[in-house]
Amino acid sequence: MQEEAEGGGMESSRASRTRNPFLLGLFRQTPIAVSNDPSIRRMNQTKPPQFLPVCKEGRDLKCGKWGNLDDSLTFLPPSVTIVASSNGCLLCCTDGVKNMDYIVCNPVTREFHMLPQPHRLYPYAATAFICEGDNDSLTGLRYEVYRAQVASAVSLATTLELDVFSSTTGEWTQLSLIAASPFQLSVHLGPPLVFDDVIYWRSYSYDYMIAYDPTRELVELKPLPERGQNFRIWSDQIGQSEGKIQYARADNLEIEVWVLEDIKKGEWTMTQRVSVESMFRRNPHVVSTIYIGIQHFHPRNQLLILITFDGKPYWYNCRSGRLSAFRGCARLGLSFLYEWPCEPRYDS
Template identity: 25%
Template sequence: MNPPCSKYGVFPDEVVLQILARLPIKSLFRSKSVCKLWYKLSSDKYFIQLYNEVSVKNPMVLVEVTELSESKSSLICVDRLRGVSEFSLDFIKDRVKVRASCNGLLCCSSIPDKGVYYICNPMTREFKLLPKTRERPVTRFYPDVEATLVGLACDLSKQKFNVVLAGYHRFFGHRPDKTFICFVFDSESNKWRKLVSLQDDHFTHMNRNQVVFVNGSLHWLTENCSCVLVLDLYLDIWRKISLPDEVIYGTGNRTYLLESDGHLSVIQISEAFMNIWVLKDYGKEEWHMVDRSLEGNVFCEEQLYPTIMVLSTCISEHTLLLSLSCVCFDRDGGA
């Protein structure tokens, strides 16, 4: 046990570290100016691991807000432990947009340079420029050059990550066919591998930016919520998971894909109710409704989209941004 007086001050070292590990990212970087020891914390492996452990137990919601009168957007983190905080990705030295997030890492694509992707840790302000795929220049992703689907899978226990770029390709001057090209980047080998399959699914702008990493696979909602498209990163195969009938055939609802205590989840929201489903049996595709709220006017769809994009969500605390306010729903607390 550390003595009452430590190198961090009058409190034991572990107490100070536990306090700092619960700070918002912005406040954490402000604390670096206190002293040299605190300045070095953001690059200390033990503290980074501790911060990640605290974050995993208290998942945050990452929200991208775009002003109608401006072309730029801002990022806001919302979680119960650290509150609401805004942070910037200006340390990347490029204009980027967030395409995916997983376990504290963000996958960003360059706005001026199509096909350029970064992985960054906003806590340490470290980033990695991914090598470009070796795709021939005569082909490109359809319809906007960028990959239709971007996924990020981060395994904290192994300290490794995978990035997935997938979409329909077309030869220059030709219409796209059902050929679905997928590139998977492995951080351990620092290389891409290519998968080719036939798909006929389409994705809304909202669903493209909401990918969930569960059970060693990446998941995306298809257009009209007809099913969940799944990429198994161990077997390198695509599959589809059916959704509850109420989700498929429901009208006038907003549907999000979530992660709940290691399970794939779906939240369905309308002006009259909010339903939360959990995929209890992954193999048998058995969905169970775990919560149903009948409180009306949960949110107004027109306020949420397109100026606000929920980039990542968690089931324990689903947060939606309405204008300049945050509305939090806690399934355990029911409010």
């Protein structure tokens, strides 16, 4: 099934890269188990990252046929955690829950830039990363880091407080943007979706996305598909595939997959509804207590969704109904899509 995740060629235009990136693999990050010994402080540490290829180009990268990938990020300070991924580069943090010391790096060229500290210490921060340009060198890249303040994990807010770093100026700026309606911005559900340079954060209520357009400096609440009265969401995910925003959610009985046909009008179309019981009947090799996690959409193939059952990852093919184990990974943990802006160039 790994071959079903293979990607094709990649156009060089900015619009094509944004809408149809070349997926090489995932960076996986697993927390270290917390010790009961109070003298051992491991709460915010993680094991070294691991790169998991999903195509031939990704496997070639991992074994050194092109580039010089350091998937454990040993060229960075110890105990870094990955925060986000964009355009072949990673945004990392070195100080755990404080979210004040950031590094932008390219794990293939092993270059990195340490950013100055933001102006404000947030108790909770939701961070987005947009990187553009030729990633052969960090010098030629343009990137921004968007760091949203969340006053508490569950409180309602009417103002989006942002610290924004620009590689062009080399400085952080502060923004306060008022939304038309109160919102709950989630910190713990993974990095936001960046689609056509608009950032989509998730909410705790599962009813809407918080969309921030940096060009217009506008914050809007975008509704998610309505759900049935008895649908209790165990897991959901927002992503993009084949140039459209995708949304999937699961409870203990069903998995639904939706596509956003019109962003301005907020028109969602359901493309799949599958019974969890029937999924297991069609895939008797999968053994699970039905703890479902919707992880990622394949950017170049709407039919492929990465799902975990009790932490074990599988590619799910919406057309065939097949579940196939993700190679080289018994438990996925926190993961980040690693996308390349163009066809990888092999050394002669």
